[in-house]
Every structure is written in structure tokens, then in C-alpha cells.
Amino acid sequence: MTAVLPPPRTPVGLLRPRCLTRVEDGERLHALLWVPGPGLRMISSAVLGGGIGERAWVLNAQVSHGYRRTDPDRHLAVLASGAGARGPGVGLMTAADVSAYAHAHDGGAEAVVTSGIEVRGWAAAPAADTADTPDTAGTDGSVAPGTINIVVAVPVPLSDAALVNAxxxxxxxKVQALLEAGHDCSGTPTDAVCVAARVPRPGEQPQAFAGPRSLWGARLARAVHRAVREATPAS
Structure with a gap:
């Protein structure tokens, strides 16, 4: 992949993704690559690099609507390596066009969001609506652009519990922003999130809380809320 598209805006602070493009199976696809380097701990639900640990990069890659590979972690690792990312990282995937990302910041907390909501609903759906429906399948069996990927960065260390809280x-x-935009849903079946926080310096105590009424949780929430609203069209 090569960087050929300028980002829609110039983010400030820590979270500065590069917009990349590639041609795959005859289709022009985009990706966002953020390479802050070492010194960050991340928590993520991503298929590549998920869990909690030190990570050196985050890739949010667009894939085709008919994506059928059974090794998305390997696919993402190859894409990241081809773009120059080294070391352990986080890889997210979506069928939405990630070049249309939104960026927001609040008091040092930052969020970058890509959004596709063609496939959406409530998390606690009736069992009959979910039992035989793969998370990634659209009504025609293809992968629809129904994923909201959220990447958040804060310039302070967070404890493991605070990372989960974040x-x-x-x-x-995200849910607040979707409801305010007129969408009757809590998200899509394939939403993913990644939160990055600084590794604590010697003798430094990590922040113990990241709930919506804590200092950094409140800033994080406002940044995510604005970015989701900007990335998601109103109903």
C-alpha cells in the first residue's frame, strides 16, 4: 500500500493516521495507519492484536463487501507490514470507506471513527433474530458496510481496569451519538474499538478510572461522541 490520499483534515495531538490506498481483486480500497511508535499500551476488541498490551501501530483497513477470507488477522498483518509498520500492532477491518473518517479531540483525548451503518440493530436482540445470522453477513450473503470502528488515544497512563472502563x-x-442522529440502534454487529494510553513513567501511578464522570473518561466520551456524530449520517 502507498499513501496517495490526503486525510480529510489535519488531526492535532497524538492520533495522526495516514490514509493509504491499494488495489485488491480489482477494487480500490483504503486504509488508515497510525504509527505512534513504542510507549503505548492498548486495549482492543480487534481481530489482530486484541486484548491488552504494548502496541506500536493501529491499522483500520477497508475490505470488499464480499469479503470471504478466513484469515483476517494474517491479512491485516500483511497489509500493515507492506505499509511499513513494525512490531506488534492492532488491526481492524470494515467494508466502509475509511478515507471518510472523522476526528475529534477534547482536552487531550482524541478519537478517530470510521462508520458504516447499513447493517445495524440493538445488542440485546431476540434470539430468533440472531441464532442463524453470521455477524458479518448482509441479506444477500455478502459483507455489508455495517461497522463502526473507534480508535481513541489519551496522553496519560491507564490501569488495566481503567482501560476496560474506557x-x-x-x-x-457511541450509542448516545447514534440515538441523537436518529438511528434506532446500539450499533452494528461488527463494531470494534481500540483505546491507547501512554505507558507509565517510573514511579508514575496510572489513572485508576475512565468512566464517563472521571476526568479522562469524560474527555474521551466527548471526543468519541463528536467523531461518531460526524462520521455517521443522520437518519
Whole structure:
């Protein structure tokens, strides 16, 4: 992949993704690559690099609507390596056009969001609506652009518990933004999130909380809320 598209805006602060493009199976596809380097701990639900640990990069890659590969983690790793990313990282995937990302910041917390909501609903759907329906399948059996990917960065260290708390806070802010935009849903079946925080310096105590009424949780929530609203068209 090569960088051929300028980002829609110039983000400020830590979270500065590069917009990349590639041709895959005859289709022009985009990706966002953020390479802040070492010194960050991340928590993520991503298929590549998920969980909690030190990570050096984040890739949010667009794939075709008919995506059928059974090794998305390997696919993402190859894409990241081809773009120059080195070391452990986080790889997210979506059928939405990631070049139309939204960026927001609040008091040092930042969020970058890509959004596709053609496939959406409530998390606690009746069992009959979900039992035989793969998370990634559209009504025609293809992968529809129904994924909201959220990447958040804060310039302070967070404890493991606070990282988990930050994921919950980002999700709450996403749902609030969707409802305010007129969408009767809590998200899509394939939404993913990644929260990055600085590794603590020697003797430094990580922040213990990241709920919506904590200092950094509140800033994170406002950044995610604005970015989701900007990335998601109103109903």
C-alpha cells in the first residue's frame, strides 16, 4: 500500500493516521495507519492484536463487501507490514470507506471513527433474530458496510481496569451519538474499538478510572461522541 490520499483534515495531538490506498481483486480500497511508535499500551476488541498490551501501530483497513477470507488477522498483518509498520500492532477491518473518517479531540483525548451503518440493530436482540445470522453477513450473503470502528488515544497512563472502563465509556458515547442522529440502534454487529494510553513513567501511578464522570473518561466520551456524530449520517 502507498499513501496517495490526503486525510480529510489535519488531526492535532497524538492520533495522526495516514490514509493509504491499494488495489485488491480489482477494487480500490483504503486504509488508515497510525504509527505512534513504542510507549503505548492498548486495549482492543480487534481481530489482530486484541486484548491488552504494548502496541506500536493501529491499522483500520477497508475490505470488499464480499469479503470471504478466513484469515483476517494474517491479512491485516500483511497489509500493515507492506505499509511499513513494525512490531506488534492492532488491526481492524470494515467494508466502509475509511478515507471518510472523522476526528475529534477534547482536552487531550482524541478519537478517530470510521462508520458504516447499513447493517445495524440493538445488542440485546431476540434470539430468533440472531441464532442463524453470521455477524458479518448482509441479506444477500455478502459483507455489508455495517461497522463502526473507534480508535481513541489519551496522553496519560491507564490501569488495566481503567482501560476496560474506557472501552465501556467509548461504547456508551457511541450509542448516545447514534440515538441523537436518529438511528434506532446500539450499533452494528461488527463494531470494534481500540483505546491507547501512554505507558507509565517510573514511579508514575496510572489513572485508576475512565468512566464517563472521571476526568479522562469524560474527555474521551466527548471526543468519541463528536467523531461518531460526524462520521455517521443522520437518519
Amino acid at each position: 472501552v465501556a465509556t467509548a461504547t456508551e458515547a
